[in-house]
Amino acid sequence: MSRDSNYDHHISIFSPQGRLYQIEYAFKAASQSSGLTAVALRGSNSCAFVTQKKVPDRLMDPSSISHIFQITPKIGCLATGMIADCKAQVQRMRYEAADFQYKYGYSIPVHVLAKRIADIAQVNTQSASMRPLATVSILIGVDDEKGPQVLKIDCAGHYLPFFGTASGSKEQEAVNFLEKKVKDMKDYDVDETVRTAIMCLGSVLGSDFRGSEIEVAMVEGTDGTFTVLKEEEIDLHLNAIADADA
Amino acid sequence: MGDSAYSFSLTTFSRTGKLLQIEYALNAVANGRTSLGICAKDGVVIATDKKLSSTLVDLDQVSKIQKINEGSGFVYSGLGPDYRVLVRKARKSSQSYHLQYREHKPVSQLVKSTASVMQEYTQSGGVRPFGVSLLVAGVDADKSPRLYQVDPSGAYFAWKATAVGKNYINAKNFLEKRYQDDMELEDAIHTALLTLREGFEGEMTKDNIEVGVVSQADGKFRALTPDQIQDYLDETS
Numbered sequence: 001m002s003r004d005s006n007y008d009h010h011i012s013i014f015s016p017q018g019r020l021y022q023i024e025y026a027f028k029a030a031s032q033s034s035g036l037t038a039v040a041l042r043g044s045n046s047c048a049f050v051t052q053k054k055v056p057d058r059l060m061d062p063s064s065i066s067h068i069f070q071i072t073p074k075i076g077c078l079a080t081g082m083i084a085d086c087k088a089q090v091q092r093m094r095y096e097a098a099d100f101q102y103k104y105g106y107s108i109p110v111h112v113l114a115k116r117i118a119d120i121a122q123v124n125t126q127s128a129s130m131r132p133l134a135t136v137s138i139l140i141g142v143d144d145e146k147g148p149q150v151l152k153i154d155c156a157g158h159y160l161p162f163f164g165t166a167s168g169s170k171e172q173e174a175v176n177f178l179e180k181k182v183k184d185m186k187d188y189d190v191d192e193t194v195r196t197a198i199m200c201l202g203s204v205l206g207s208d209f210r211g212s213e214i215e216v217a218m219v220e221g222t223d224g225t226f227t228v229l230k231e232e233e234i235d236l237h238l239n240a241i242a243d244a245d246a
Numbered sequence: 247m248g249d250s251a252y253s254f255s256l257t258t259f260s261r262t263g264k265l266l267q268i269e270y271a272l273n274a275v276a277n278g279r280t281s282l283g284i285c286a287k288d289g290v291v292i293a294t295d296k297k298l299s300s301t302l303v304d305l306d307q308v309s310k311i312q313k314i315n316e317g318s319g320f321v322y323s324g325l326g327p328d329y330r331v332l333v334r335k336a337r338k339s340s341q342s343y344h345l346q347y348r349e350h351k352p353v354s355q356l357v358k359s360t361a362s363v364m365q366e367y368t369q370s371g372g373v374r375p376f377g378v379s380l381l382v383a384g385v386d387a388d389k390s391p392r393l394y395q396v397d398p399s400g401a402y403f404a405w406k407a408t409a410v411g412k413n414y415i416n417a418k419n420f421l422e423k424r425y426q427d428d429m430e431l432e433d434a435i436h437t438a439l440l441t442l443r444e445g446f447e448g449e450m451t452k453d454n455i456e457v458g459v460v461s462q463a464d465g466k467f468r469a470l471t472p473d474q475i476q477d478y479l480d481e482t483s
Contacts, residue, residue, distance in 0.1 A: 014374060016266075017270070160298070
């Protein structure tokens with residue numbers, strides 16, 4: 001049965017060309033299913049990420065809908081894709097971070113957590129019993145030795161550190177926007193980091209938004225506490241962007 | 247490895263007697279970025295290109311060449327996540343060897359155990375073969391420098407010089423012409439860089455390639471820093 005060439009579309013075995021279709025399909029699910037785009041970047045001493053907040057129904061409680069999760073006081077995660085898979089991966093991240101703290105007595109560095117979660121994601125690409133998760137996660141944190149870090153973990157178990165990155169339906173356009181600014185990014189202060197992330201999202205979505213329509217979060221400084229911005233704070237940034245353009 | 251739900255092997259013989267999953271895994275390797283290695287009489291060099299999808303990636307923190315124990319290092323072509331699994335298992339097995347014997351695991355032993363793991367994944371239930379070919383560089387217990395290639399099937403061979411990944415045929419032809427049995431490590435490094443440059447798209451710089459070296463003199467594997475790579479690049483041009 002696994003010899004049938006169609007089986008390679010169902011579970012994580014190689015196709016004749018050496019591709020893994022299940023991973024490719026998981027990527028499609030992760031970028032198309034939620035319809036959201038996420039943007040993340042790092043500055044000189046801070047990182048920020050931003051995504052849309054789409055509430056599908058007016059009867060829903062907007063505070064319960066979020067793709068931004070705190071993993072530890074110093075590490076935050078923006079997960080795009082199928083929300084149930086996102087939450088499953090976040091739960092695992094929280095467990096791994098807490099377990100590390102318990103075993104070693106200090107808080108897990110972002111890149112160590114990213115590697116751990118990526119290694120766990122890889123198992124699903126090699127073992128037939130579980131499908132890959134349809135989630136792309138972006139982790140932000142400030143490392144004691146390396147400074148602000150943005151790491152992206154994808155369905156295939158790849159993880160990479162970035163100066164700036166994006167995920168979701170308009171990923172490519174957002175990345176094009178960020179590539180033009182990559183040389184300046186390392187000097188950005190906190191406000192510029194947050195505002196560039198918001199501007200990037202605005203530019204690829206082609207529309208302006210209000211503070212209630214996006215979620216923004218950041219880590220800053222050497223004590224690096226992860227904070228989700230409140231609507232008023234987002235509005236301050238949006239106004240500053242509008243004033244700068246005017 | 248593998249769940250009870252999938253207690254049958256996914257890699258099974260075809261009617262013509264082939265193990266197709268392994269062949270397909272080799273195709274996955276041939277789609278990967280080129281890596282090569284040369285075994286000189288006094289050391290071994292391995293090298294790979296480090297090009298990534300975007301200028302937004304923080305390349306300084308990414309490395310394909312990994313030290314496994316004091317005397318051995320790996321590089322690969324193929325699927326990155328699968329490679330990380332093998333690196334982790336190799337490091338653990340080196341530590342376990344050291345715990346028992348109080349000696350560094352020789353590269354030939356390391357290759358045997360890593361190859362054995364790769365073979366298990368072609369036969370065990372519910373898992374697919376690794377989509378990587380490894381190049382392993384090390385100085386063995388008898389002080390001889392060794393370069394091994396380990397394939398997804400678990401087969402391994404010692405090589406004088408070899409290449410894997412995209413364009414490996416051209417790279418191997420190039421190496422065959424230039425290899426000499428009495429080559430020294432410095433020559434081998436230059437030849438490795440020249441071979442990499444042959445198939446390289448765009449300009450090859452110290453930041454978009456990686457080089458790892460182990461010399462017979464001290465038997466320690468190390469990855470060259472970008473500045474050291476620049477010195478060699480200056481010498482070859």
